[in-house]
Amino acid sequence: QRDLNMRQRRWLELLKDYDKNIQYHPGKANVVADALSRKSGMFAGIKGYWASLRVEPDLISQIKEAQKEDSEIWTIVKNLDKQVEFRLDDDNVLWQDTRLVVPNDAILREALLAEAHSLPFSVYPGSTKMYHDLKQYFWWSSMKRDVATFVARCLICQQVKIEYQRASGLLQQLDIPVWKWDEISMNFVTGLPPTQRRHDTIWVVVDRLTKSAHFLPIRKDYSTVPLQRLYQTETHVSRLVFGKAY
Structure with missing residues (x-):
């Protein structure tokens, strides 16, 4: 079916989820069970069950x-x-x-x-x-x-429950960078207790080739402009003058 x-x-x-062994039994050969299921005396029990x-x-x-x-x-x-x-x-x-x-x-x-x-x-x-x-x-x-x-x-x-969504496609992996700090990944660790400078978030910047990471304290209300300035100051100018990333 x-x-x-x-x-x-x-x-x-x-x-x-059960460890089971299902065996098919033709209906024509199952006359005993078929006869029992049609006994009129069973109807009262069925009604009571329902x-x-x-x-x-x-x-x-x-x-x-x-x-x-x-x-x-x-x-x-x-x-x-x-x-x-x-x-x-x-x-x-x-x-x-x-x-x-x-x-x-x-x-x-x-x-x-x-x-x-x-x-x-x-x-x-x-x-x-x-x-x-x-x-x-x-x-x-x-x-x-x-x-x-x-x-x-x-x-x-x-x-x-059975998953009715279509199966996901194959994972498309990113290419391996040619040189360190050519490509980076980043994430934000939020919800931390504020410091004296009101920093309550850690900005994590990771080099995809060497896995070298920088942890920069920031505030969660930082916009793109201060983040860009901090990135240039903390990584490019003061720490990452080596390599060809810039």
Whole structure:
């Protein structure tokens, strides 16, 4: 199969880190397992399993209770006549069509996101899959952004997710200089404690051939002009009169 669907990709991401030996077994020869998978007695267990994948009622109750103390919720309630997509049920719980409105509570939203992503049976879905699953039952204004941020912070996802970018090209190395100080490289070491002369940065100038380095104290607010003057004074005039770099 050349193209995998989202479910197959998630299983592939989960299984790829295991030391496994996959053997193909033709479906025609797998009649015993095939028959067991079609037993009607198994349906009740399957339904019970899928029911366990839903958010625990305790969390739902917390969301409903938190609605009573959320100012944004009350703003929507006061303007229900202008917002036809929202409604109140008999228990004064706010819904967006058929989706429960989640109040602006960081702890509740974090728990809800963790429930949909980090539990063992969730298989760590990506942000798109997780967003589409959540929006069937819940609503809040920044859900898509919050889901993407949560998935981006998941350490396991960052370790096992497949890289979809194209492979990088070969490293193009620079030519070796013919003579010392013909070519230089430089860098800045910042965030240092200031000295009496208010120097808080080190300017590192390195000869690419000999790797000889000069460490020049500067201030981080130096512009190009003082840097050029310092370079000429500290390297060219006083130290690098040798060679043919100048």
